[in-house]
Amino acid sequence: MAEPYYITTAIHYPNGKPHIGHAYETIAADVMARYQRLQGRDVRFQTGTDEHGLKMLQKAREMNISAQELSDQMTGHFKDLFDHLDISYDRFIRTTEDVHHRASEAIWQAMMANGDLYKGRYEGWYSVRDEAFYEAAELIEGEKGEKLSPHNTPVEWTVEESWFFKLSRYQEPLLALYKSEPRFIQPEARRNEVLRFVEGGLRDLSISRSSLDWGVKVPGDEGHVMYVWVDALTNYLTGLGFPEQTEHMARYWPAAMHLIGKDIVRFHAVYWPAFLMSAGLALPKQVFGHGFLLNRGQKESKSLGNVTDPVALAEQFGVDVLRYFLMREIVFGQDGSYSPEAIVTRANAELANSFGNLVQRVTSFIQKNCDGAVTAAAPPLQNDRDLATRVRVAAGGELPRCFDKLAFSNGIEAWMQAVFACNQYVDDQAPWALRKTDPERMKRVLTTLCGCLRDLTIAIQPVIPRSAAAILDSLCVPAHSRTFAALNSAPLLMEMAEVSDPKPAFPRLQLAENT
Ligand code: ME8
Numbered sequence: 001m002a003e004p005y006y007i008t009t010a011i012h013y014p015n016g017k018p019h020i021g022h023a024y025e026t027i028a029a030d031v032m033a034r035y036q037r038l039q040g041r042d043v044r045f046q047t048g049t050d051e052h053g054l055k056m057l058q059k060a061r062e063m064n065i066s067a068q069e070l071s072d073q074m075t076g077h078f079k080d081l082f083d084h085l086d087i088s089y090d091r092f093i094r095t096t097e098d099v100h101h102r103a104s105e106a107i108w109q110a111m112m113a114n115g116d117l118y119k120g121r122y123e124g125w126y127s128v129r130d131e132a133f134y135e136a137a138e139l140i141e142g143e144k145g146e147k148l149s150p151h152n153t154p155v156e157w158t159v160e161e162s163w164f165f166k167l168s169r170y171q172e173p174l175l176a177l178y179k180s181e182p183r184f185i186q187p188e189a190r191r192n193e194v195l196r197f198v199e200g201g202l203r204d205l206s207i208s209r210s211s212l213d214w215g216v217k218v219p220g221d222e223g224h225v226m227y228v229w230v231d232a233l234t235n236y237l238t239g240l241g242f243p244e245q246t247e248h249m250a251r252y253w254p255a256a257m258h259l260i261g262k263d264i265v266r267f268h269a270v271y272w273p274a275f276l277m278s279a280g281l282a283l284p285k286q287v288f289g290h291g292f293l294l295n296r297g298q299k300e301s302k303s304l305g306n307v308t309d310p311v312a313l314a315e316q317f318g319v320d321v322l323r324y325f326l327m328r329e330i331v332f333g334q335d336g337s338y339s340p341e342a343i344v345t346r347a348n349a350e351l352a353n354s355f356g357n358l359v360q361r362v363t364s365f366i367q368k369n370c371d372g373a374v375t376a377a378a379p380p381l382q383n384d385r386d387l388a389t390r391v392r393v394a395a396g397g398e399l400p401r402c403f404d405k406l407a408f409s410n411g412i413e414a415w416m417q418a419v420f421a422c423n424q425y426v427d428d429q430a431p432w433a434l435r436k437t438d439p440e441r442m443k444r445v446l447t448t449l450c451g452c453l454r455d456l457t458i459a460i461q462p463v464i465p466r467s468a469a470a471i472l473d474s475l476c477v478p479a480h481s482r483t484f485a486a487l488n489s490a491p492l493l494m495e496m497a498e499v500s501d502p503k504p505a506f507p508r509l510q511l512a513e514n515t
Pocket of ligand 1: 009010011012013014020021022024025050232233235259260261262263264291292293294
């Protein structure tokens with residue numbers, strides 16, 4: 001049976017429309033999900049919205065609507081965006097669903113039964129924007145001398161009755177986890193931050209609020225709602241049917257990958273495994289904290305007036321171009337920048353002029369000059385074998401090895417080098433000249449190229465699924481032969497090639513005057 005692979009994104013706060021950071025994270029998770037499917041894994045992919053908490057409530061009050069109305073409105077925008085970006089999720093979860101309330105109550109009760117919850121009084125700093133408590137020592141000073149969280153968000157002094165989770169009990173078990181599972185937190189820099197934080201000592205965590213009623217009610221203490229992160233993290237279990245012992249729970253838990261941004265690593269790599277240990281549940285295999293996407297080097301914000309609607313961006317440049325750019329340009333794990341100029345430059349150089357041009361040169365040549373089909377009668381030469389091997393190693397070996405580690409940009413770089421090699425081969429072999437001088441050799445060159453195109457296109461499917469499907473259609477590659485197993489088991493050199501109705505895959509892009 002195929003190996004299960006459960007991947008999740010963070011669930012997004014629907015306190016406004018989705019921004020480019022939401023698109024970035026979800027595209028990366030989708031690339032990984034599609035990649036794992038092509039490797040033959042039984043993938044389950046979950047995303048969704050995080051609808052409770054003070055931040056949602058305050059935004060709804062500002063807009064004079066209820067928090068439920070705000071979530072309903074905004075969640076629609078997230079779903080539309082993800083559909084638009086070809087995100088192949090299996091489950092879109094909303095934390096206002098009844099099943100999610102039940103799952104959150106169950107994990108609470110399990111932690112209670114383990115003796116880890118007690119009632120007390122919370123006094124400390126809280127950031128509504130981050131929905132996070134901070135130690136005084138972590139705060140920084142703003143320009144006007146005001147106190148700010150380490151993420152530059154306002155904090156307020158909060159005093160209220162609260163339930164606590166005995167996080168302090170979990171310092172040693174967590175350190176033991178990081179040691180025995182060195183890949184539990186990735187990349188390394190994030191792992192080191194978490195290690196330092198936990199080694200510094202853990203205080204018990206306030207996990208309920210009595211000053212608001214928007215959230216999951218604490219079982220047996222209805223005057224309290226759960227701290228939004230307790231229910232938010234539980235979404236990963238809810239989507240599998242927890243607390244029931246469902247087939248999905250048995251098959252997909254523990255998750256293979258929680259893909260999240262660097263700002264919320266602490267919640268996923270400290271609080272979440274501690275909650276799970278307390279509740280007697282297995283721990284996820286990996287938490288990967290990706291970097292932040294910046295607009296020309298700056299954070300997007302309403303005050304700077306540089307907020308970009310990701311749907312508009314995808315419409316302007318094309319969904320696959322946007323997906324390709326984000327995965328290719330930025331070293332996954334680090335912060336990175338985007339701008340219309342950078343997107344156009346990258347798309348034209350690599351998709352239109354290199355890969356797209358290669359596909360077009362080969363397929364339309366076969367269509368026009370060989371009635372859409374060629375059989376190679378002439379024996380292959382060493383340079384045919386060299387090219388086919390080079391492409392096979394890049395598409396079937398280097399790219400997957402990088403994608404396994406979420407090093408998407410390196411994987412695509414190796415792939416692009418193989419595309420360049422193919423274009424060089426076309427220039428050197430000049431099939432248009434061979435057509436007159438040596439038509440049998442021309443056919444061998446063309447079948448070699450079609451084999452290379454098949455390998456290259458199969459491997460890049462996770463990144464540009466729509467264009468890759470169209471190219472594989474035009475190369476007449478059957479749907480069941482589009483996996484990595486098929487790629488690696490196909491003969492290196494094709495003896496026959498067929499093309500059907502080839503179309504230009506990537507138009508050259510131009511920047512509009514006002515972008
Ligand atoms: O944090 N670039 O939700 P959120 C890249 N509800 N990623 C970014 C980004 C940017 N500019 N801005 C945000 C929450 N993100 C919680 C999560 S999970 C149980 C609860 C990422 O809507 C961010 O790091 O603020 C997070 O992973 C995701 O987008 C959702 O952020």
